[in-house]
Amino acid sequence: NAGVTQTPKFQVLKTGQSMTLQCAQDMNHNSMYWYRQDPGMGLRLIYYSASEGTTDKGEVPNGYNVSRLNKREFSLRLESAAPSQTSVYFCASTPSGNEKLFFGSGTQLSVL
Amino acid sequence: DQQVKQNSPSLSVQEGRISILNCDYTNSMFDYFLWYKKYPAEGPTFLISISSIKDKNEDGRFTVFLNKSAKHLSLHIVPSQPGDSAVYFCAAPRNRDDKIIFGKGTRLHILP
Numbered sequence: 011n012a013g014v015t016q017t018p019k020f021q022v023l024k025t026g027q028s029m030t031l032q033c034a035q036d037m038n039h040n041s042m043y044w045y046r047q048d049p050g051m052g053l054r055l056i057y058y059s060a061s062e063g064t065t066d067k068g069e070v071p072n073g074y075n076v077s078r079l080n081k082r083e084f085s086l087r088l089e090s091a092a093p094s095q096t097s098v099y100f101c102a103s104t105p106s107g108n109e110k111l112f113f114g115s116g117t118q119l120s121v122l
Numbered sequence: 123d124q125q126v127k128q129n130s131p132s133l134s135v136q137e138g139r140i141s142i143l144n145c146d147y148t149n150s151m152f153d154y155f156l157w158y159k160k161y162p163a164e165g166p167t168f169l170i171s172i173s174s175i176k177d178k179n180e181d182g183r184f185t186v187f188l189n190k191s192a193k194h195l196s197l198h199i200v201p202s203q204p205g206d207s208a209v210y211f212c213a214a215p216r217n218r219d220d221k222i223i224f225g226k227g228t229r230l231h232i233l234p
Contacts, residue, residue, distance in 0.1 A: 014165070043222070050131070052226035053166070053211060068221060100165050104222075110156060111213075111222060113165030 145212030
C-alpha cells in the first residue's frame with residue numbers, strides 16, 4: 011500500500027534555481043493538494059486539483075506552478091526558488107473534497 | 123484572514139489525564155470538520171471528523187465536540203498516552219469548493 015508518494019524527500023537549492031516536486035497516489039482519488047508547513051503557520055494550501063485537468067489556487071500560490079499530469083500525478087514547480095520558499099511540502103489526496111485527506115511523507119526544501 | 127483558528131500553540135498534559143484541544147472557526151457555512159495528527163518527519167494522518175448535523179463524535183479514546191452557536195470545536199483525548207504527543211491540526215473544507223484549510227496546530231506533550 012504505497013498511498014501518496016512524494017519525491018524527493020530532501021532538497022537544497024540556491025536562490026534562482028528551479029525544481030519540480032513530484033507526487034503520485036495509487037488510491038484512484040479525484041482530488042489532490044499541495045500544502046506547505048512552516049513553524050507557527052500550520053499547513054497552508056498552495057494549489058489544489060479537484061480532478062484531472064483542473065487546478066486552482068490556494069492560500070499561498072505565488073511563486074509556484076502545478077500540473078495535474080493525469081489522475082495519479084500532481085507536480086509542484088518552483089521556477090525561481092527564493093529563501094522564503096524554504097519549507098516542508100506535503101502532497102495529499104482525497105476521493106472528493108469533503109473527505110479525509112491522505113498525506114505523503116513530505117519534502118524538506120531549503121533555499122539558500 | 124484565518125478561518126480556522128487554534129489559539130494554543132502548545133499544551134502539556136499528564137499521562138492518564140484528559141487532553142482537550144480547541145479550535146474556533148469564523149465561517150458559519152462550514153459543515154464538516156476534521157482533526158489530523160502529525161508526528162515529526164511524517165505527513166499528517168486523519169484522526170476523527172464531525173459533521174455539522176452532529177454535536178459529538180466518538181472513536182475510542184478520541185471524542186470531538188461541536189458547538190455551532192459558538193463556532194467552536196474541541197478534541198478530547200481520554201486517557202492521554204505517551205504516543206499522543208504530536209501536533210494536532212483542526213481543518214475544514216472552505217466555501218463548499220473542496221479546498222480544505224487548516225489551523226496552525228497545537229503541539230501536545232504528554233508528560234510521564
